[in-house]
Amino acid sequence: MLQYTIRRVLLAIPVLFVVVLVTFVISRSIPGDPCHSILGEKATEEQCDRFLENYGLNEPIYVQFGIFLQHLMRGDLGDSIRFSRPVSIMLVERLPMTIELGVSAMFIAVLVGLPLGIISATRRNSFADVGTMIGANLGVSIPVFFLGLMLIWLFAVFLKDTPLALPPSGRLSPGITTVPFYEVYNLDPGEQLSLRFHVFEFIANLYLVNSFITGQWETFLDAGKHLILPAVALATIPLSIIARMTRSSMLEVLGQDYVRTARAKGLSQNKVVMKHAFRNALLPVVTIVGLQMGSILGGAVLTETIFGLAGVGRSVVDSIFSRDFPVLQGFVIVIAFMYIFFNLVVDLSYSFLDPRVKLD
């Protein structure tokens, strides 16, 4: 098991390197130079030369790549050209938003999708089954951005003055503040760019986590309310896919001989389903859950745009628009790394779920 893990990690490294290379190449291939994007159309040659030299953009491309790699090894992602702030700090400010959104969406998708799939499978062709399948089909057919807009319309316009109203944008309502946990507990966050500082800031920006551990309940509730609509919108596609996959996987497993044996032994339907069928049906579902992370990260771009959330997805799009290479490179690399890591975890969990799976 350990050997397999090490092998997989080692195999992932060339892929990671190519990802870094491709990100670098793509971000430098985007036509239009940052000088005019940032300093404006009227920037003179001299100003541009100084600007480019400042950011080392005058060097030949392979030198730039070498410098980039060097810095990357040290954990230095450079400074945003547009905001003149370290990319890592921007990352630490925005990634938590996307993570909260993504995790909530995944949570909803699994929590609702799995039971729906199981119920559909065990009560085949019943109303619940047909209803779930129709719902699942609709779920993958309605575009995320449209669903988000419809949800906003429903909960922020139609239900505006009812207790069911939900806020349509932002992370917190005006007037609600969040106090970082290290201030509340008087912990020293460390120097500006230290690792400790990054970690502390990261946790503090996970509003739900931060307010939970510091007891800021008003903030917690408010942040939660703001997260509901975007998370539901984002969760719909994975939810539908998980429900369908669970259903078909369960159906396949329920047709197996060992299930018949279990039933013949007199086990209750519940026990048969949960103890025997479900665990074995889980394998393809886990694959799907892993694959959905990519779709969630992509869907997060649209959701963040519609709901006005300052997350990583939207930052990437903004940085593409403004030719802000360091931000683009840094964010995309981190996203890709996370995705690869997540898939690795999914792969490794196979052997855990199904002992017959031989890792070779």
Add this chain to the structure above:
Amino acid sequence: MTDTVAEIQSDDIADISDYKTNSLWRLTFRRLFRQRSAQVGLVVLSILFFVAIFAPIVAPYDPTEVLIGKEDVKKRQPPCIHLLGCPEDQPQHIMGIDGNVRDMFSRIVYGTRVSLQIGIMIVVFAAGIGTVLGAIAGYAGGATDNIIMRFLDVVLSFPSLLLAIAIVFVMDDRSLFNAMLAVAIVSIPAYARVVRSSVISLREADYVEASRALGASNFEILTRRILPNALPPLIILATLGIATAILDTAALSFLGLGAQEPTPEWGTMLGRERNQLFSAPHLVFLPGIAISITVLAFNLLGDGLRDALDPRLVQAGKGDE
């Protein structure tokens, strides 16, 4: 007797397998038509194709025609349907007027044309290239397989929408064509993988050995023996892929990176009017519903195909739902 044996040539063998292929298709179609989901999907799709083909007749106005001087209509005016009570003296606009004072219904109708073209072209391109890559990788195996698969893995390491956005920017021209190209590039790995796994499992078949023994070249074996049998999962993926392609292109257009004005693309329409959600909801709902219905129809068809072509359900006779 010996004469008959000596006269058997590859052409004859091809005839026999052609016959088998025919009856498989016939069986598939029969099972397909019996499924409720596929029936619904096909009906909706026929309506959509009809609307797309006969758009100039179905649509009362030209989709790019600005009506400012020609009719007394206001920007973003809600629908006016004479049958439902709108006064006769006002011009009928079933779906209202959009932000540039154009008839919404006509734009939606022509949008059908645009979306269907988008979906089909993207899938043809991506499936074509994906099949070639997958077939080569699966048949050749070894280093070729590895290289091709690693390359596809890199594409798959990025969330598809982000990569598509980046590709559009690299091409530096925000146009529908570039958006379609980006979405197609991002979709290629899925087709390659499916074809590759089919080819890998089919290349050990006896009839492949037989063809090889008869002296058929690798190319002939691939194209005449293996690929036809690799078609079912590919067709399913392609049908579902049209749905995904339409969704992805709509997403890019929504962000402003796809179809540009005045092309009547549903995603673009949604994107432009998205701030009018509160004041003119019909401009947001109608394109969205159009996208959803179209994508749903293709999804239903793809699901029906999947159930009809599933070999396990064939045996148990459970293909009729």
